[in-house]
Amino acid sequence: ERVTELNVLKRVCVILCSEHCRYALGMEDGRIPNEDLTASSRWYETTGPQYARLNSEDGDGAWCPEGQLEPSDSQYLQIDLRRLTFLTLFGTQGRYARGLGKEFATHYRLNYSRDGQLWKSWKNRLGKEVLDGNKDTYGIFSNDLKPPIIARFVRVIPVTRLSSTVCMRVELYGCPWDDGLLSYSAPEGQLMMAPGNPSVISLNDSTYDGVHEKRKLSGGLGQLTDGVTGRDDFLAIRQYNVWQGYDYLGWRNDTQGTQGYVEMEFVFDRLRNFTSMKVHSNNMYTRGVKIFSSVSCWFKPSLSWEPEPVSFSTILDDRNPSARYVTVPLSRRAARSLRCRFYYADVWMMFSEISFQSGNDSKPSCSLRFSSAAAPSASSSSDEGNTPILIGCLVTIILLLVIIIFLILWCQCVCKVLEKTLFAHVVRLPPGPTNTDPHYERVFLLDPQYQNPAVLRNKLPELSQSAEASACGGGYAEPDVTQCTPHQSFNNNAPHYAETDIVRLQGVTGSNMYAVPALTVDSLTRKDISAAEFPRHQLIFREKLGEGQFGEVHLCEAEGLPEFLGEGSPLPDRDGHSVLVAVKQLRADATSQARNDFLKEIKIMSRLDDPNIIRLLCVCVSSDPLCMVTEYMENGDLNMFLCQREIESTLTHANNIPSVSLSDLLHMAVQISSGMKYLASLNFVHRDLATRNCLLDRRLTIKIADFGMSRNLYSSDYYRIQGRAVLPIRWMAWESILLGKFTTASDVWAFGVTLWEIFTLCKEQPYSLLSDEQVIENSGEFFRNQGRQIFxxxxxxxPPSLFELMMRCWSRNITDRPTFEGLYQALRPHVNQ
Structure with a gap:
């Protein structure tokens, strides 16, 4: 009876909260004190932030930022609510001042923060940031916040289209956010192609205010905390003018890898004793959607995760397709963070809301995210007296199973190592006739007898020549070239150079830059630099783009650069004189070798003149620090550009979702092949071709660059060997990984992987299901060529014809790989002219 009474009380509380969480939070009546009101500026003391109270005429009647407000200004009024709050409504007034005022804000934006450090911009469900304001000085205009805001700090930013004077009075409406949830992390929602439905159903978290990166949501809150539960039919929506499936965040089982679960992490404001978690889940089993079969939650009370989770199995119902809340008991475990794994029961799993209850609550929490349809806890009828015994038995059984599984896996691993005739080993080769780079580490597949380092070094020359001879099925050239020797290496149809002619140039920002014929990078000084010297004081720092061991890449504004470069400038037309550029800068503590390499890189860059290659504009080398100035592309790199878009469809058009067409993707592929064709004609080898190294301008023109390795964002794309060499192994040809050979042929392999990235919209990493070590082992399968390699x-x-072209790029024998000229000619007809 107590359980039933409690649930009824919760349901009443739910109805009141979700319908009426619109209480004034204290601007008008003074509950928010003056010390909690700050502003970026004020016109006079009598128009300071303390006078920004709705319906108040104190002072000069409102908060007014200093001076005329310009369209580009970001003046703000900041309100500290002292605790996390659920904001549902925002009201504004102008300055009436007993009939003397005439200032008001016609539009405004809202920024908010949960910790006072990280600020986010509010957007409505269609992505619009600007809210309508007032039309006169006395009327109150209110805006429903859909989605609502969960924050402690709020900034009101007036917006104007013309230079004008602006004043504001405000009030906030909402409820305390007792859950204390600061953020949740989860995999990105996915697209569903429903039978009989011509449109694509997007099950993404469209209001998520955290970081959306590499198909992962982290550090924010979104639709799972907006107070809106999804309907029984997930295609039916509660919101106006949004797409089907909008209310749910959903994942498909067979696209999440082989683990069979979705992992989410929840971070709270303080240590809490958790009693339960409520998950509103869809159960439309006729369409392959079910509530989760079980869930395991780990707890993090301080710095580390506790090893023992709380596990709960749900009672699956194949008779009632209604969406429902599932209550997961959490055994009053204390934590500030939770990590929960929800296991699939069918093809799809969809959530619309998640809330938590902690043991500190003396009465039912007035949570905005409980539903009136919430079912009683599945565990409410269990015998509390037997709970400790049952938990002890389960823990004992689980530990025994874990030990047995560990022993089985250990035995299998030992047997595999003993039986395997080949294994991967990393060695540092001494300089010699087949290895001119003393710093490059090769990964060889060796017999167990060579595990002894002394034996290995004596055998290396023989192994290297044997492997090279095995790799050479012919030169990388036109079909009339039929053979090669270890000393000829992999030639192409550009002017000949052997491996001993290659100088490895490690860019100061960490990139592998370009490998070029040795004659082009002979010793040089600053006097040999042909690029023009740009006045250093005209470079204005804007943002740090990345860094490497000896250098950094900055986004800068170059004042007067078009005039400095004069006629024939490669820069696009600009309205003003300031131009955004990327500036590579050598650090003051760089070695003399790094300084020499930096000057060599400048000389190499100055030779490149192609519409699809990033161009060197000018330099600053008359004094330290040494700098080179290159083009900067407004749309950033291709990886981030595609990752934030979906394929063009009626759904994306109807809902203004950023999208690209198949024709756009093909055009991008043609541009990259054109740029690489140019590099190949100069006998240049890039060694790090990938979407992260392809930049886009506002017209979607692609230019190949080398900034990728310097950016922390892409650190997971590189494999560090014994703490020294850093290699993009998921893009590298097998002969580059195993033999250390970088040629135009290996660039063709990387181009194939880049094409694959483009046509997956960069939603996942190449070979995402393989670890770095498994990628290296897969290269060994290409070397052995026994049909076990993974593509x-x-x-x-x-298109099938294009995937066939990719497969040719990944041919084991380099003679079977197309040239960049051939790739360009093959791709160009696919683009609509």
């Missing part, structure tokens, strides 16, 4: 799958967006 990348065919992207759903990719």
């Amino acid at each position: 990348l799958y065919a992207p759903p967006l990719c």
